[in-house]
Amino acid sequence: MLPGVGVAPMLCDPEHRTPNPRLAPLCGVAFLTTSAARAYVPLCHRYLGAPAQVSEGDLREVLGPIVGAPTIAKVGHDLKYTEVALAQHGMPLAGAVMDTMLASYLLDPEAANTLAAVADRDAGVKLT
Secondary structure (H helix, E strand, O other): OOOOOOOOOEEEEEEOOOOOOOOOOOOEEEEEEOOOOEEEEEOOOOOOOOOOOOOHHHHHHHHHHHHOOOOOOEEEOOHHHHHHHHHHOOOOOOOEEEEHHHHHHHHOOOOOOOHHHHHHHHHOOOOO
16 A cells, blocks of 8 residues: 555654644544655545545554554654554554654754644755
8 A cells, every 4th residue: 555664764744633632533644664665644534625534444454453563663744643543543652763853852842843833944845
C-alpha cells in the first residue's frame, strides 16, 4: 500500500480538527520515509471530488503495526499530540526519536514553534 514504509526514520502526522488530541477525529494521516516515499491517507474528507476514503479500521489494520513498531524510528512535529491522538484511535505510537516542535522550543523558547514557522525559519520552506 505504501512503498518504502518500514525504512527508518519515518515521519507520521495525523491531520485533525481540534486542539484536544483525546477528542480529535482523524481526517487523514501523512507519512514520509527516508526513501522519499510519501503518502497521505484520507479518512473523512467530504467535498465534491474528494478522493476515495480509507476506513479507520483499514488504516488501523495496515498502519497500526508500523506506527507501533519500536524498531521503526518516528520523527514528527508535536509528537505528544500525535501519540495521544493515535492511541485514541487504537494505534499506539512507539519508536519516537525526534520531535521538531520540542527541539525548536529548546533552541529558542521565545520563537514561534508551529510547523509552518519552524519549516520557514529552519528549512526555508513555505508551507501552504
